[in-house]
Amino acid sequence: MVILSGSMFAYYYLKEFGNLSIIPAHKVNMEKTTTTTDVKLNDKKMTVPIYKAPSYTKSDADVFAKEFFERMHVDTSDIEDISYPDEGMYRINGEKSYHMTVQFLDGSYSFTDFSSFDENIEPEDSDEESLKEILAEFGIDIPKDSQFQKGDTGSYEWTVDKKVSGNQLIDGSLTVNYYNDHTVKGIEHQLITYDKVKDVQIKSEQEAYKEILDGKFQYYSENKMIKTLHIDKVEVSYFLDSKGYYQPVYAFHSTVDGMDMTILIPGI
Numbered sequence: 001m002v003i004l005s006g007s008m009f010a011y012y013y014l015k016e017f018g019n020l021s022i023i024p025a026h027k028v029n030m031e032k033t034t035t036t037t038d039v040k041l042n043d044k045k046m047t048v049p050i051y052k053a054p055s056y057t058k059s060d061a062d063v064f065a066k067e068f069f070e071r072m073h074v075d076t077s078d079i080e081d082i083s084y085p086d087e088g089m090y091r092i093n094g095e096k097s098y099h100m101t102v103q104f105l106d107g108s109y110s111f112t113d114f115s116s117f118d119e120n121i122e123p124e125d126s127d128e129e130s131l132k133e134i135l136a137e138f139g140i141d142i143p144k145d146s147q148f149q150k151g152d153t154g155s156y157e158w159t160v161d162k163k164v165s166g167n168q169l170i171d172g173s174l175t176v177n178y179y180n181d182h183t184v185k186g187i188e189h190q191l192i193t194y195d196k197v198k199d200v201q202i203k204s205e206q207e208a209y210k211e212i213l214d215g216k217f218q219y220y221s222e223n224k225m226i227k228t229l230h231i232d233k234v235e236v237s238y239f240l241d242s243k244g245y246y247q248p249v250y251a252f253h254s255t256v257d258g259m260d261m262t263i264l265i266p267g268i
Helices: 002-014 059-073 130-135 205-213
Strands: 034-037 046-052 080-083 086-090 100-105 109-113 146-151 155-166 166-180 183-202 229-242 244-256 259-266
Touching: 046 086, 046 166, 046 229, 059 086, 059 100, 130 183, 155 183, 166 244, 166 259, 183 244, 205 229, 205 244
Parallel strands: 034 229
Antiparallel strands: 046 183, 046 244, 080 086, 086 100, 100 109, 109 183, 146 155, 155 166, 166 183, 229 244, 244 259
C-alpha cells in the first residue's frame, strides 16, 4: 500500500498538467439512448493554447489579504487566519468586521463588510463609472470590453467570456454590492487573467463525440439512463485543473431528455 500510494503521488507530481474534475467516476448507460446532432463534427485534431491561473501559495494569499485590507485603512494587526488546503479565510473583528476568502488555485476571492447588516444600511443603485472608481480603491481594475449588467437593487456584475489579449486570456465574472452609504460591501471576484503556457494538440470533435457515445461524461440524475440526447452546438472552452492550468475542453451544448445541458469532454 505504501508503494502504491507513493507511486500514485509521484505520477501526479511528475505529470505536466493536473486532474480535471469533469472526468466521471462511472460511465453513463447509453445503450438505449437515441443520439442526434445538428453539428457537422470535424475529424481533424486542433492546436490551441493552454493557460495558467495566477495560483497562490499560502504565504501569497496572506500577503494579498493583508494588502487588500490595508488599502481600506483597516488595522490588520489582529487579523484572524483560518487556512484549508485549497483556500485561506481571513477575519477582522472589531468596531467594524470583515471577512475574506481567497482561493489558492486561481486567486479568486470573496469579500464581505458586515456593516451591510447595520441599521439604516440598505442596498442602493449606482452607475458603472462610480462603481469603477470605488473598486479602484480596492486595487480592482475592470478589463476593457467587460459586459456590465445590473441585478437586484445595488447588485452589479461585469463578465468577460474567454477574451484573448496577447498571451493572456481573461474569463469569468466580478459581482459587487453597493449600499446607501456610498460604499461597496460585498465582492465576488472570479474574473481571472490567465497567462499562456504553450500550445497543445487536442483531440478532434469526432473523437470527443465518441466519448459521449461511450458514456464518458458527467451526468447527474435519478434516472441513470438517458433516453434522448441532441447536440445543438460544440465549441472549445476551458476548465481549471487541479494544478491551476486552464485546460481546453470541448463543450457540447445539448438537450438531454428535454433539458438543456452542456457536456464537457477533456480536449487533451
